[in-house]
Amino acid sequence: MENKPVNSSVDSTPSKARGRPALPRVQLDPERWVEAAIDVLARDGIAGLRVEVLAKRCGVTKGSFYWHFKDRQALLDAVLAFWKDGRIRDIEKVTSVAPGKEREQLRYAIEVYGASRNRKGMAIELAIRDWARHDAQAAMVVETVDLYRLDCTRKLFVAAGMSDAExxxxxxxxxxxVFGLSLMHYSHFDNDLSNLKQRIAERIISD
Known part of the structure; x- marks a missing residue:
């Protein structure tokens, strides 16, 4: 009889004999690891973002992590790239120029970014920015996103007829x-917040 090699890392006892059904092996792609990492980052900050924490959260072993990432730094690089790409796509969507409707687009940008943000989104934004206070690479990514934000709206103002300096x-x-509004608690500051925000928007975009 042919001798078959035995995989010592796998329990070869039939599942039925062990008295429980076979469990499907969990397969995670790199994006799923990054999404899980962002969830942990938002909750626990960069110090809490550890491989063992992620593996436990995803229900897999640490070995599964190292199948996709060389080390923790490779994951952090992927998290920053994922956040940067997502923010840039969002900025382009919100500030896309419609010829002749630049001011309407600016009003829309203020409305979107000045609206109450979901808690998770704000937690991620704050966690990334706190990370950037202590890490040069994260700081560079945040600066890139912020400068892109500013330049997109600058182009809208220029298209609306303002000088580049203005x-x-x-x-x-x-x-x-809009970032100040997202961080402040002002719900009892005025009886008509919608009207108040509209007046603020008009002051920002008016000639």
Missing amino acids: AKSRSLLLYAC
Whole structure:
């Protein structure tokens, strides 16, 4: 009889004999690892983003992680790239130029970014920015995204008829406003917040 090699890492006892059904092997692609990492980052910050924590959260072994990533730094690089690409796609969507409707597009950008953000989205944004305070690579990625944000709205202001210098100041003012709103608690500041935000928007984009 032919002798078959035995895989010592796998329990060769039939599942039926062990008294339980066979469990399907979990397969995670790199994007799933990155998404799980972002969830942990939002909850526990960069210090809490560890391979063993991710593996436990995903229900797999650490060995499964190293199938896709050389080390933890490779995962961190992927997280930054994923966040950067997602933010740039979002910026392009919100600030896409429609000829002759630049001011309407600016109003839309203020409305979208000034709206109450979901808790998870804000937690991710804050975690990335806190990470950037202590890590040069993360800081560079955040700066790239912020400069892209500012330049897209600058182009809208220029297309609306403003000088480049004025467009830059308005663009910075726009994001200072919407990011400030996303961090502040002001629901009891005014009885008509919708009207208040509209007046703020008009001041930012008016001639």
